[in-house]
Amino acid sequence: MEQMAAIDRAYNVADIAAIARRRLPPGLYDFIDRGAEDEVTRRENSESIKRILIRQRVGIDTSMRDITTQIGSVVQSMPIGLAVTGMVGLLHYKGEQAMASAAASAGVPYTLGSGNFAGMAECKEICGDLLWRQLYPCRTEALLQHHLGIARDAGVNNLVITLDSPQTGNREYMLRNGFMPGMLNRNAIREMLSRPGWLMRAIVPYYLHEGGLPEMVDLPDDIRGRFGDRKVPPNPPADDYSWDTIRRIRRDWKGRLVIKGISVPEDAITAADIGCDGVIVSNHGGRSLDGCIPSMSALPGVVDAAGSRLDVMVDGGFTRGSDVLKAIALGAKCVWLGRATTFGLVAAGQAGVERVLEIFRSEISRAMAMMGATSVAELNRDFLQL
Numbered sequence: 001m002e003q004m005a006a007i008d009r010a011y012n013v014a015d016i017a018a019i020a021r022r023r024l025p026p027g028l029y030d031f032i033d034r035g036a037e038d039e040v041t042r043r044e045n046s047e048s049i050k051r052i053l054i055r056q057r058v059g060i061d062t063s064m065r066d067i068t069t070q071i072g073s074v075v076q077s078m079p080i081g082l083a084v085t086g087m088v089g090l091l092h093y094k095g096e097q098a099m100a101s102a103a104a105s106a107g108v109p110y111t112l113g114s115g116n117f118a119g120m121a122e123c124k125e126i127c128g129d130l131l132w133r134q135l136y137p138c139r140t141e142a143l144l145q146h147h148l149g150i151a152r153d154a155g156v157n158n159l160v161i162t163l164d165s166p167q168t169g170n171r172e173y174m175l176r177n178g179f180m181p182g183m184l185n186r187n188a189i190r191e192m193l194s195r196p197g198w199l200m201r202a203i204v205p206y207y208l209h210e211g212g213l214p215e216m217v218d219l220p221d222d223i224r225g226r227f228g229d230r231k232v233p234p235n236p237p238a239d240d241y242s243w244d245t246i247r248r249i250r251r252d253w254k255g256r257l258v259i260k261g262i263s264v265p266e267d268a269i270t271a272a273d274i275g276c277d278g279v280i281v282s283n284h285g286g287r288s289l290d291g292c293i294p295s296m297s298a299l300p301g302v303v304d305a306a307g308s309r310l311d312v313m314v315d316g317g318f319t320r321g322s323d324v325l326k327a328i329a330l331g332a333k334c335v336w337l338g339r340a341t342t343f344g345l346v347a348a349g350q351a352g353v354e355r356v357l358e359i360f361r362s363e364i365s366r367a368m369a370m371m372g373a374t375s376v377a378e379l380n381r382d383f384l385q386l
C-alpha cells in the first residue's frame, strides 16, 4: 500500500530511482546504478543525449499521432523495450516474471538474460512474441547448443548475443561493498540487515516458498543450482570468441539474430555481412569498458554504415521520452532501457515497472506532439540540431 502510494507520486525516472535508493541496501543500489572504473562512459551516455537538441516544428496537426513501431513482424506499442538486466530475481522476488508481465501489459519487448531464475518457457507464456533472449558467447560449444535448444523449444524468435564484455567490467565499488557473487562480506550483510523491508519482499519469500535462494534455471544439470551454491561452478565470461562464433550461431539459429554491444560502424558492417538482423549500439550502460564512445554519439555512424541492412537499436542513458525520440530521429528502431525499469522493479515490483513504462509512454506522446511529428516512422535528422 505504502509502496503504491510512493510510486503514484513518482513523476519521472529520477523519482523512481530515488524510491529504489531508499529501499535497497546501498551496495545493491550501486550494482544497478554505477559504471566501471571512472564512470566516464556511464555519465557520457546520458550527457551525449542531452547535448542533442530538438528542432521544434509548429503548426502541425498531431492529434492522430502514432507511437507504435514494428521490429521484424512484431508490432510494439512504442519504440522502447526492457533491456536485459541480470540478477533482477535477487532484487525483487520473482523479478524476471514481474518485468515480463509489465512488458507484456505495456506491449513492449522484454529481454531475458542468461543466468536467469525464471524459465524461458514461463516468460514466453507471459510475453509471447515480445520475449527476446540474451546470451553471452559460451565457454563451450555444448553450452551454446544447450541454450540455443532451450530458446528454440520455448519458441523465442529474437536472440541477442552480447559481445561487449569478454571480461567483466572493472567495478571497484563492488570489491569494496562486497555485493559480488561468492564474496558477500560483512559490509554487505550489515547493509542487507539495514533494509528489513527489502529483505522481507525480495529474499525471505524465496526461503518460505522455495526453501532457499532461487535456482538458476535453463542450465545443463551439471552447472545448475541455487544462487550462491558452492557446488555450482562460477561461469566466468568467455573471451575466446570471435566473429567466427557469430557465423556459427548464424548457421544454427534460424530466428532473428541481434548483436548487442556495437560501438563502431565497422563492426555493424561485419554483423550485416554475416547475416545478422539487427544490432544494439550499446556499451553495457558504461558497466564494461570505461572510456568507450557513448551510445548516442556512436549511433549515427552505425546507422549510416548499416542502417539499410540491419535494424539498428540503442541503449545507454535514456531517462526521458524526448531522449527516445532523439534516438529514433537519428535512425534507431528501438531504445532499450536498463536501469530505469530495474529501478521501477525495486520501487514497486511489476507496478513499478509499469509506472516507468507509463511515464515513457506519456512523455513520448507529449514530446512527439510538441515537436510536430505524427508518427515514429516520420522522425528523421531534420528534427534535430546535432
Ligand SMILES: Cc1cc2nc3c(=O)[nH]c(=O)nc-3n(C[C@H](O)[C@H](O)[C@H](O)COP(=O)(O)O)c2cc1C
Binding pocket: 031, 032, 033, 045, 083, 084, 085, 086, 087, 113, 114, 134, 162, 260, 282, 283, 284, 285, 286, 287, 315, 316, 317, 318, 336, 337, 338, 339, 340, 342
Ligand atoms: C543491473 C544491470 C544488469 C545488467 N545485466 C546485463 C546482462 O546480463 N547482459 C547484458 O548484455 N547487459 C546487461 N546490462 C546492460 C543493459 O542490458 C543495458 O545495456 C544498459 O543497462 C543500458 O543502459 P541504461 O541502464 O543506462 O539504460 C545490465 C544492466 C544493469 C543496470
